[in-house]
Amino acid sequence: MDELMSKTLRVAIAGLGTVGAETVRLLTKRRTIISSHAGRPVALVAVSANSKSKDRGLDLNGIDWADDPLALAMRDDVDVVCELIGGSDGVAKNVVEAAIASGKSVVTANKAMLAHYGTELASKAENCGVILAYEAAVAAGIPIIRAVRDGLVANELSRVYGIFNGTSNYILTAMHESGRDFNEVLAEAQELGYTEGDPTCDIDGIDAGYKLSLLSALAFGHTVDFKAVDIEGIRSISAIDIAYAEKFGYRIKLLGFAEKTNDGIRQRVHPCMVAKDTLIAKVEGVFNAIIVDGESVGATLHYGRGAGAGPTASAVISDIIEIALGRGTPVFGLPVDKLFVSQKARQELMRCRYYLRVGVIDRPGVLTHVRNIMSNQDVSMDLFIHNDYNQRERMLLVFIIHEAEEKLLRKAITEIVNLNDDQKVTVMIRIVDL
Template sequence: MKVGIAGLGVVGAGVVRLLDEHADVLAARIGRPVKVVAVSARDKRKKRDMPKGGWRWYAKAEELAADPEVEVVVELIGGADGTARNLVEAALKAGKGVVTANKAMLAMHGAKLAALAEKNNAPLAFEAAVAGGIPIVKALREGLIGNRIDSITGILNGTCNYILTEMRTTGRDFGEVLAEAQALGYAEADPSFDVDGIDAAHKLAVLTSLAFNTAVDFRAVHVEGIRHVSALDISFAREFGYRIKLLAIARRTAKGIEQRVHPCMVPADTPIAHVDGVFNAVAAAGDYVGPVLFEGRGAGSNPTASAVVADLADLAAGRHAPAFGVPAVKLHPLKAAAMADHVGRFYIRLIVRDQPGVLADVSAVLRDHKISIESLVQRGRAEGDKQPVAVVLISHEAREADMARALKRIAMLRSVLQPPALIRIEQL
């Protein structure tokens, strides 16, 4: 099978290396060789960690789609629109298979691309778009095909997981650990895409479609990042028996499907609480299989290249299914459950003046909004110290909208000196 690759960054170079180093074993397993015949990248002279080949080089990625020898186009450029989308659409219209790692493009245009692929009898594969080397797309589309999936819960961003792990193990605050992550190459110079939850939300939108046979709907994802998580919150989480993780959650409810990305406190004795550093994990719950957990490296040259080559192997062997598990016409519109209707337990941290009546005032507001307190911790102060103190509350189950209204009222109390911090608790 003859392949054209657009984008020769760390992942593209990894794909070329893997296909070269494992050429014989891949040919034996697939039944025929897979060979790169054409490439496209911005700088032809740039040194890359990959073997040199006699490929045709295209200055414009879209030209790969017009190359009559190329059977499958691998898109590793990135970005929801622009060159990446133009290339993928051109390749599918030309009847060529497409393998992509582009979660942003799939999150924004997945249903349309799936329909275009089917119209032109051209396979569209994207194992590498979600959780790097973890084969979660194949698991949902094939391994768990006999199950009704009730929930997907994932750690889908290695940068955030690394930062939260370092905050927990070193006691440092977000800004200091972020700077270290940038120095080590785990975070970009502009980290917003990762730390504000957008990357994880793109991936969740794709997983939701696969799990629930819905059209991809990124706009329905509730997204929060980790900038507001403090070392103090990490410390309190430990005291209550939790660890803080940025989770991506899709779940069936009576009012529709929840899609949400935000920091969560998870019990410290659960498997997902022990997924640390840059690792990713995805837990799925099916009605027949029960809970299953997949864990591995969610990014990087080799793990992502492994996922790309897995898709290439399927296409070379003639194995391919509809992109999102069912024909595009059967992807029904997502019935989204409003975040305001979410019901769960909450961690609330307040910074207050240490004076009589503060707890009574806060409790009165929570009572008025039908929120009961499960546990409370107040940090005292030394004699003569006039510094503010932290008060932490763990609620019983409450409705998101009620909690939001209560916190708005609490923030207006004269004794409360900072906006309340809220982290949702997930029992998993």
């Protein structure tokens, strides 16, 4: 260990986008304090990106340039490769695999890659005796990976949940504050740079699903299983729904849940109505908040910026320091052969209350017919009629559904939609008690 701590930790960065560039800046600007915390010198020796001529506002004097990011993994003067390229496979995955095979530790912010190949990459890192660190992949500036893996290790965890995507939270916050509809606020979020060019991953819940799958594996000790995550996004949420949520004493949030049930691990991402006096309801804008329920510690709240160049680069550097200190731990808390293959708990068996908005043809007896459909599926509800609907001979019905099994409610919704052929105005939001 003494010999290790006397050697400079040599770092290479693959990818100089916003996160990669900010990581370079922080490594340069705070080199002295970073080396002090690392217990030995930390030096950036090489970088790689698509264009060498692009002006990134970086001083790269004395730092080698590689046109091919794979070359970083082959260098004898590199100890750690930071993969900040992005993408679930392709070049990013190739760089990580090559670095591991070459005996180099890896730091990555790539949640998509880990969600799809996390168990496989963890096994490779373990077999090669190197570290694969990913604090930046989940909630960026919130040190949630280290908190769950190390700080809460004495606890049996039962549930992890929260706001995992700042873009969606910003959109829902702006809709609540302004009364504007989804598309208008989405356009604003794009102008402000809160979304990627294609916002699908954010607003359809995929980004949150990636992060949740990693945190679930870490919290409960199972192999990563992104396909087991039930995902719904926020495209269908309208100003009408936001207004009714306020009227009923709720806020709408896109939440992710990973929880133990009697029939397996349930992983889900979807819009929720939560009481507006709860902590999670008060998390606004681009901020994330994750709550972990532990047997001994109870509920712990982890709050902060879940995206952005600064918070993500901060997490990358924290991993570099951990590697410098020799604090290697299994990627998902346990050796890969100790991780169990989780059984997916069936979402349709979940029971809770629901908010339901549905469009129907305005004709005699339609309300009675809808009530009968609900009753036949053992679903009871309160009814609120919303008449401000810009289509002739149509009206909107808004219900609060008492606690029911989701499978039965979905059957009732299908019957109602088939009667009216108006699925585009059918919205179901779960009401969760936190």
